[in-house]
Amino acid sequence: MEADKRCIVIGAGIAGAASARALADRGWQVKVLDIAPEPCAAASGVPVGVVSCHASPDDNLLSQLTRAGMQCTLAFARQHLTEGKDWYSSGVLERRFADAEHPKKPWQTPNPDSVWFSHVQLAQPEQLNAAGLSSEGSQDLWQPNGAWIKPMALVRALLSHDNIHFMGLHEVENMQKSAATGEWQLRIKHHISIPSMGSSHTYTSESAPQIVLATGAQTPDFLNQVLYEPDMGLHPISGQVSWGMQPAALDTLLPPFAVNGHGSFVAHVPTSEGKTWYIGATFDRHQASTTISQEAHRHNHQRLTQLLPQAAQALESQWHNDSELHAWVGVRCASVNRLPKVGPLNTQRWPGVHMLSALGSRGLTTALLCAQHLANGIEGRATDLPEALVKPMACVLDNA
Numbered sequence: 411m412e413a414d415k416r417c418i419v420i421g422a423g424i425a426g427a428a429s430a431r432a433l434a435d436r437g438w439q440v441k442v443l444d445i446a447p448e449p450c451a452a453a454s455g456v457p458v459g460v461v462s463c464h465a466s467p468d469d470n471l472l473s474q475l476t477r478a479g480m481q482c483t484l485a486f487a488r489q490h491l492t493e494g495k496d497w498y499s500s501g502v503l504e505r506r507f508a509d510a511e512h513p514k515k516p517w518q519t520p521n522p523d524s525v526w527f528s529h530v531q532l533a534q535p536e537q538l539n540a541a542g543l544s545s546e547g548s549q550d551l552w553q554p555n556g557a558w559i560k561p562m563a564l565v566r567a568l569l570s571h572d573n574i575h576f577m578g579l580h581e582v583e584n585m586q587k588s589a590a591t592g593e594w595q596l597r598i599k600h601h602i603s604i605p606s607m608g609s610s611h612t613y614t615s616e617s618a619p620q621i622v623l624a625t626g627a628q629t630p631d632f633l634n635q636v637l638y639e640p641d642m643g644l645h646p647i648s649g650q651v652s653w654g655m656q657p658a659a660l661d662t663l664l665p666p667f668a669v670n671g672h673g674s675f676v677a678h679v680p681t682s683e684g685k686t687w688y689i690g691a692t693f694d695r696h697q698a699s700t701t702i703s704q705e706a707h708r709h710n711h712q713r714l715t716q717l718l719p720q721a722a723q724a725l726e727s728q729w730h731n732d733s734e735l736h737a738w739v740g741v742r743c744a745s746v747n748r749l750p751k752v753g754p755l756n757t758q759r760w761p762g763v764h765m766l767s768a769l770g771s772r773g774l775t776t777a778l779l780c781a782q783h784l785a786n787g788i789e790g791r792a793t794d795l796p797e798a799l800v801k802p803m804a805c806v807l808d809n810a
């Protein structure tokens with residue numbers, strides 16, 4: 411008998427879109443449901459993000475995950491997105507700020523047999539000059555494969571598959587296993603807007619044998635309120651990005667690549683209105699607020715001044731002009747060990763229910779790789795992930 415390859419993915423951010431795509435590419439029929447009318451309504455709506463790896467001299471788990479993850483994301487981008495418009499392999503300069511309290515281990519130039527070879531090098535004077543920085547005493551790093559990317563373009567491309575059906579304004583409120591069919595039955599609050607009468611809702615249902623939770627910062631609430639399960643220590647981290655239009659006169663004063671360090675700075679990003687620049691994001695742990703704040707703008711301004719003094723000076727007037735300074739706020743979902751949570755929830759209580767969440771501040775870098783791991787697990791295949799990562803990323807809901 412042929413396997414029943416139907417799945418419902420709850421959430422249409424990068425986690426949901428990548429999961430849907432990994433399954434659709436394997437012949438599954440996937441429905442992607444979201445409360446919002448369109449995909450990328452939450453964290454994945456950040457206008458631009460940096461794809462880079464976490465460099466650590468001891469090659470810790472986050473380094474291993476992000477190094478493999480960025481290769482996966484960029485391979486998809488090369489094939490499905492337009493370089494220069496949707497993403498750009500600009501390289502990433504990583505500034506390493508050290509002080510007496512927070513000394514940095516010196517970065518050794520990697521040998522050809524090092525895992526870091528071709529991924530992370532010491533920054534060269536020409537890269538530092540291009541960012542308006544001095545090379546004297548620099549401990550900064552250069553990631554030649556790093557890139558910036560527009561998550562909305564990425565999510566749109568991931569969902570663009572004949573086997574994927576996106577259903578907006580569908581909020582999953584409840585799920586139960588049907589005794590008759592053995593499938594998961596989802597009760598859905600179907601938001602409708604009636605012209606000149608405001609909004610209303612009806613209830614519908616959808617069912618499938620396999621479910622993927624990709625609910626981002628709402629995952630702890632979903633676990634508590636829909637599944638009556640503990641939240642696995644998942645928590646929200648709110649972040650604000652400050653951004654503005656980039657006048658042509660500043661083109662040569664802003665670095666031609668993304669810069670990480672105290673937050674990230676990306677310039678020369680084309681939009682329908684012209685080129686733009688971005689700095690951020692703030693990092694408010696255990697906060698789920700999406701309110702734009704002047705304090706967060708001030709914080710981003712201060713960080714830019716430290717990260718790239720020349721760029722900060724070039725953009726100075728925009729920080730003091732409300733009509734020229736813009737903001738975007740979103741909420742990340744993070745786990746206690748800073749790694750994503752991916753895999754089956756609990757094979758006894760929730761057979762067929764899986765999760766991809768807690769992508770933290772690096773979801774654009776890691777979601778596509780994690781989604782392959784998830785899809786392999788759903789199909790009962792071996793994972794491509796290094797063994798050391800599988801256990802710390804597992805979703806632990808005790809069988810008790």
Ligand SMILES: Cc1cc2nc3c(=O)[nH]c(=O)nc-3n(C[C@H](O)[C@H](O)[C@H](O)COP(=O)(O)OP(=O)(O)OC[C@H]3O[C@@H](n4cnc5c(N)ncnc54)[C@H](O)[C@@H]3O)c2cc1C
Nearest residue numbers: 421423424425452453454459460582626740772773774775
């Ligand atoms: C300010 C900021 C800057 C960032 N910068 C970077 C960066 O530079 N590089 C990088 O790699 N990452 C970055 N990230 C992280 C990245 O954006 C996130 O890790 C990623 O977008 C999370 O994706 P997600 O799909 O898990 O969650 P989300 O994008 O939040 O999607 C979850 C979706 O689930 C839906 N949903 C929730 N509950 C239900 C329900 N009951 N029924 C139906 N739908 C539901 C929501 O409406 C939402 O659309 C940044 C994040 C923020 C906030």
